[in-house]
Amino acid sequence: MNILIVDDDTELLDQLSHALERKQYRVETAVNGEQALDKIFESAYDLILLDIMLPRLDGLSVLKEIRQAGLNIPVLMLTARSDIEDKVKGLDYGADDYLAKPFSMAELMARIRAMLRRDGKRDPVLTAGSIELDTVSRRVTQNGELLNLTSKEFSILEFLLHNKGSVVSRFNMAEHVWGNDFDPFSMSNFVDVHIKNLRKKIRSHKDSSIIRTIRGIGFIIDDAI
The missing domain is CATH 1.10.10.10 (Winged helix-like DNA-binding domain superfamily/Winged helix DNA-binding domain)
Incomplete structure (x- = not known):
């Protein structure tokens, strides 16, 4: 399973990468929205962990471009914001789920397992x-x-x-x-x-x-x- 993590917090990127790799996931990372889109359109991923607050291009804009391009990759939004409007926008744009920071690694892993069990099938x-x-x-x-x-x-x-x-x-x-x-x-x-x-x-x-x-x-x- 290939997972892309998109976050400009390099310390968090390292923590998530190591935790996922220990679970035998293959992990790639991106630190801004433009880099994320380049990787998404060049490689195949089974899941994307996508932060909302990103430099160059924010996470919601990245998500919007992914869905407009017809890509059905499951997306879990990561956000430090407590504003419900951002979460509603994320779901409206096609996010499969979201997780507010700070979160426990156990909860993140449970969300990932649940999303991957859906086999990427998006059904309203x-x-x-x-x-x-x-x-x-x-x-x-x-x-x-x-x-x-x-x-x-x-x-x-x-x-x-x-x-x-x-x-x-x-x-x-x-x-x-x-x-x-x-x-x-x-x-x-x-x-x-x-x-x-x-x-x-x-x-x-x-x-x-x-x-x-x-x-x-x-x-x-x-x-x-």
Whole structure:
């Protein structure tokens, strides 16, 4: 598996390169957007780790050019920004997932494994059991029937489905859905409340919810669903 890491933080590049190479991935790096595009259009990659804040050409512009060129390479956006607008833009431009800095190496590896399991197939419809979520029309159906979800419930379900098979922590979920508006002191139970409401709207299969709680960590939708 060939992975391209694009980041202007050379110390982080070295850390990521060594960690991925220990997992037997073949790694190449780029330190700016122009260099990244040169490498992407010259070589074949199975996955790209792409920072948003880059010199010469920012990560969102790189992503846009990749998708406009018809390249279907899975892209994981790396960002130090907490601005939800950047993350929404990334997903709209065709990013497969994003991870906010600082992140744990274990979480990064889990995201990479999940993305590579998709075999690079990009489908606007995410599924789990009888649930189908269309990321383009923003419609969610169960057994063909439309589910009436709030915007926050939709964002939570979409994030879980994008990370199907991997545990999503409460903090990452909150940071994804509420962005800068999230206050961990006054809004600590917001994620659990929205998960509870979402479960009520999704009829359970065999008396169990498709969304499982991992005690002390977060939530998961299993690949086996």
